[in-house]
Amino acid sequence: MPLSLLRIRHLRNLQDIEIKPSASINVLWGGNGAGKTSILEAIYLLGRGRSFRGTEIGPLITSGKSETVVYGRLHGQDGKRDTIGVSKQLKGTTQIKINGNAVNRLSILAQTLPLQILTPKSHEILExxxxxxxxxxxxxxxxxxxxxxxxxxxxxxxxxxxxxxxxxxxxxxxxxxxxxxxxxxxxxxxxxxxxxxxxxxxxxxxxxxxxxxxxxxxxxxxxxxxxxxxxxxxxxxxxxxxxxxxxxxxxxxxxxxxxxxxxxxxxxxxxxxxxxxxxxxxxxxxxxxxxxxxKPLILIDDLPAELDKEKRSLYLDELIRLGLQVFITGISKDYFNTIDCAGMFHVKHGEVFQGN
Ligand SMILES: Nc1ncnc2c1ncn2[C@@H]1O[C@H](COP(=O)(O)OP(=O)(O)OP(=O)(O)O)[C@@H](O)[C@H]1O
Ligand SMILES: [Mg+2]
CATH class of the missing domain: 1.20.1050.90 (RecF/RecN/SMC, N-terminal domain)
Incomplete structure (x- = not known):
């Protein structure tokens, strides 16, 4: 089920943001340090209960704050809805709630929001x-x-x-x-x-x-x-x-x-x-x-910069054909002008502006 609403509080430079993603390709674009990867990190937290950028909780939570909270609403075509809440405290604890009920098994989270991530380091899996x-x-x-x-x-x-x-x-x-x-x-x-x-x-x-x-x-x-x-x-x-x-x-x-x-x-x-x-x-x-x-949700960090225009289109077309929800980051929105992107989000200094 695609993510139809995402709220993030106190995660790195993201203080309090809310976005309503499309069920197809979502582009998060903006300059270095804007908060793009941090948004992917928040979504990853909803599906896996942890970050993909290391196991330490300290750096994940905004400096000076004691807790980060991520909330997501999933919306199926059949009208079915699920909500997921994940919070992490500086002292090292994690709370997970699915539809308001506390959950302590990560496998249940993974089943509720299956996701895959591609980062600039993913190819290292080969070696x-x-x-x-x-x-x-x-x-x-x-x-x-x-x-x-x-x-x-x-x-x-x-x-x-x-x-x-x-x-x-x-x-x-x-x-x-x-x-x-x-x-x-x-x-x-x-x-x-x-x-x-x-x-x-x-x-x-x-x-x-x-x-x-x-x-x-x-x-x-x-x-x-x-x-x-x-x-x-x-x-x-x-x-x-x-x-x-x-x-x-x-x-x-x-x-x-x-x-x-x-x-x-x-x-x-x-x-x-x-x-x-x-x-x-x-x-x-x-x-x-x-x-x-x-249908797993696909997170793609910084890939556009590494692929030529033709390969980028080919890859995103494949994702569209599979009907997957995708969140892809890039420093320029020009990377995406040949692709049918349903959601454009400009990320700037920890804030998000929806639209072109
Ligand atoms: N714990 C924290 N508290 C506050 N800010 C933080 C914390 N951890 C990281 N940051 C800052 O959050 C900002 C966003 O980082 P992020 O990696 O999401 O940027 P990005 O948009 O992906 O940039 P790039 O294009 O360089 O990859 C950075 O400026 C970083 O210094
Ligand atoms: Mg980044």
Whole structure:
């Protein structure tokens, strides 16, 4: 459901703002330091309960204030409405309310306002640790197969206990193996199935956005393809004891994006890497829309400056075609004059002016 009203209080340089976004493309434009990224940060807070610019609460709250509050109203075509309120206090506490009721599970927030974000750093996911890529896949899996949450909780709990026991009381460590195996193989098959659906759509979007063919997703499940997970766990018991942690399983899974068999980050340009990431997100959004009727809200920070005019139009046209609500920032409104942008917001010194 699109966000139809957004109120922000005491978040960075935003003192008290209210905007009524369109259900399609919303442009936030204005000079450096105006507050554009902070508006995306506020929306992100509504969907994830935290910032994407670091975990510290202090810098998020306006200097001299003790609390930031973000409120959003979601409006479905069927007349259905939801409200979300997230507040964070300087002392480190967070309150989340959905339709007035206190909520303490972030997964409920994520289901109420599914969102994706592209920042100038998003392409770094290609090179950073595998945890970032696993999180990326699991976002998509979560919105299509909600039961992955329970499997992942069971698995992570057993893994933690097993790892602790490997270091402190090795004789009890292997008692966790059956829970690990039972949940681990289901997590793996759910991810694999998801990636099988994602790959052709991703290739198609990549071709459209970059013209590059032969881009593939190489999935590594976290243990050898030549053995079952139970066999792998059994074979590596001694290694695990020596190292003091579990070295095999879906917690070691990874994806590599390759072009003609080489890692894309080593071959294609930075702009192309960004478009490849954009294509991955588009493919995820399409699957979520097709399979769960979920249309994630898309936040895009500073992308226009990095793409040429043609690529920018191609990308935004794809988002429009999927019927997604988008918030995109840029320092000039000229970046957007060839695109059908339903909402234009000029951000200036922490204030927002709606209209052209
Ligand atoms: N805790 C805070 N209290 C008050 N102001 C803050 C706080 N944290 C950051 N700021 C200020 O908020 C302003 C808005 O920052 P923001 O990153 O949203 O700007 P922006 O419009 O995205 O700029 P750019 O185009 O440079 O990315 C900046 O001037 C920043 O110094
Ligand atoms: Mg910014």
């Amino acid at each position: 950073r640790g595998s945890a970032y890529r696993r999180r990326f896949i699991d976002w998509g899996v979560f919105h299509v197969e909600h039961h992955i949450i329970e499997l992942a909780n069971n698995y992570t709990k057993a893994l933690k206990q097993r790892n602790a026991a490997l270091r402190r009381s090795p004789q009890t460590a292997f008692a966790w193996d059956s829970i690990l195996i039972e949940n681990g193989i289901q997590i793996e098959s759910t991810r694999r199935l998801y990636l099988e659906k994602l790959t052709p759509i991703f290739r198609d979007k990549t071709k459209k956005l970059t013209g590059l063919g032969d881009v593939t997703i190489n999935y590594r499940r976290g243990w050898s393809e030549n053995e079952t997970y139970a066999e792998s766990i059994k074979r590596r018991k001694k290694d695990d004891l020596n190292r003091g942690f579990t070295g095999t399983g879906p917690h070691r899974a990874d994806i590599k994006i390759e072009i003609s068999g080489l890692p894309v980050e080593k071959v294609v340009s930075r702009g192309e890497q960004k478009l490849i990431i954009a294509a991955l997100y588009l493919a995820q959004a399409k699957i979520a829309a097709n399979e769960s009727r979920i």
